[in-house]
Ligand SMILES: Nc1ncnc2c1ncn2[C@@H]1O[C@H](COP(=O)(O)OP(=O)(O)OP(=O)(O)O)[C@@H](O)[C@H]1O
């Protein structure tokens with residue numbers, strides 16, 4: 062059963078169209094990441110679901126009830142903000158039980174739930190402190206605790222980890238995911254960080270300029286990107302797109318390998334990343350288009366040195382060069398034969 | 413290096429220090445010295461009086477009346493104008509159309525000098541043709557001798573002061589409200605907190621630093637601002653509206669007893685310092701500074 066149902070949701074301001082008729086569903090216990098570049102309408106979508114922003118049109122329903130026009134507090138959802146939005150003058154304990162107090166939950170039950178939640182997020186020692194006395198990571202836990210304690214059927218999170226440093230973000234990512242699975246929470250998680258979305262989510266909703274570019278499991282977005290936008294957004298470094306006239310050939314840097322009889326290439330520069338090296342190469346046989354490839358370990362290749370590369374045919378993707386849409390999974394003759402493909406492609410009907 | 417820095421710091425402070433000493437601290441000390449003498453009579457040099465000026469203050473019925481009046485004046489104007497200021501700030505901070513015009517309207521009384529305000533209100537209060545009495549008459553009530561009736565005179569002054577001061581304090585509250593984090597309010601809305609609950613548990617506590625600042629200023633103003641007395645009542649009728657600072661002025665420039673005025677000044681100064689200290693100590697403890 063789907064818990065949250067969004068139908069044709071739209072938001073426009075005078076001259077900006079932030080969200081363009083998007084529809085999606087979230088099932089009970091699912092962790093869905095709303096992913097997209099800055100300004101694509103993620104926060105706006107989340108705010109409309111929370112009731113903090115009125116949709117221009119469309120409907121939102123939660124557990125079968127239409128909540129499109131309910132005030133935020135009556136929707137039965139919890140929210141974690143990017144800025145944590147903790148009450149600076151209240152103690153940590155007061156911050157966490159704020160919602161319970163506002164809803165008139167009795168003192169006894171409040172204390173029990175507070176105890177349970179603070180154990181979950183490891184905040185036991187800090188309950189009497191003020192938010193200003195905690196670190197960013199601890200504040201994040203408080204915000205999380207405040208969302209968990211509500212035991213709401215849906216939890217919304219707007220870039221909750223983006224204010225933390227890289228190491229802490231990695232830790233919190235795993236912790237958050239573990240907590241979500243343990244409690245069976247339904248989460249809609251906004252992020253612009255594809256690694257976060259890929260590693261945490263059951264499903265990713267990739268948004269581009271207010272529209273859903275693709276929706277699917279992290280693996281589906283990586284393996285069968287529906288368009289060049291998805292292909293370039295997911296994966297780091299992004300997928301190489303080789304222009305072949307009527308179509309674009311996509312191949313991920315990590316899927317390119319060195320070969321004895323592959324396509325001839327010339328090294329432009331090397332970027333050493335520790336575990337691997339990103340190498341920019343140009344392809345003389347394809348009018349000197351440059352692509353990136355990723356090789357494990359420390360590879361020191363002088364600029365101008367010659368290589369031969371190749372890839373497996375199942376790793377390549379084909380996109381229409383005008384619309385950018387994925388073309389049906391036609392098995393191309395391998396490029397190594399240099400038989401330039403003249404065949405017509407028909408647009409994929411599944412996306 | 414360190415010594416040079418110290419010297420440098422003192423040199424930078426010197427201009428302000430000189431001005432402060434010349435126009436604040438030294439006059440305060442001479443006032444203290446001055447208050448220990450009797451006024452000079454004719455050619456005789458003024459005689460040392462010790463604490464005689466202060467003793468006669470205890471027996472001075474007008475002083476006590478002015479003191480009482482001033483306390484009531486403060487009690488009557490400070491909380492009301494602060495509450496009004498907060499209410500207006502909340503109102504013009506909300507999403508209403510034409511709020512810029514509304515803000516300006518509320519702020520206008522503050523831009524007018526007190527003397528001008530007093531002249532406007534003199535017209536409101538005039539017994540026969542005044543605005544207030546005309547309104548009262550039109551609904552069939554008898555008019556009030558606002559400034560002439562000892563029971564009403566101080567209240568009339570308070571009304572005008574509230575009108576003038578609350579717009580000024582509103583600006584501080586408005587600035588504070590606008591600096592509050594919007595996400596906090598979104599979070600409270602998601603938690604189903606009612607507007608009243610949000611005001612009581614969030615807005616009011618977060619405005620406490622502003623409240624302290626406004627409170628101290630309002631109390632000081634209640635003792636410092638007497639310009640309107642010159643226009644409206646001159647302390648009358650029968651000292652019903654005499655305030656401490658105005659009484660000091662009367663002693664110095666109408667009765668030419670500058671020594672007694674100096675003693676009164678010192679008492680007022682000490683009173684104000686005490687009030688400020690008490691307010692800081694009381695409120696400070698309940699304030700959360702970010
Ligand atoms: N109150 C508003 N009035 C007018 N336009 C707005 C308003 N809020 C957002 N927008 C516009 O709507 C678009 C989407 O904004 P939104 O905040 O949803 O982006 P986002 O995907 O959350 O980006 P980010 O990752 O930077 O947070 C932007 O172009 C923004 O300029």
Ligand SMILES: [Mg+2]
Nearest residue numbers: 103104105219
């Ligand atoms: Mg955002």
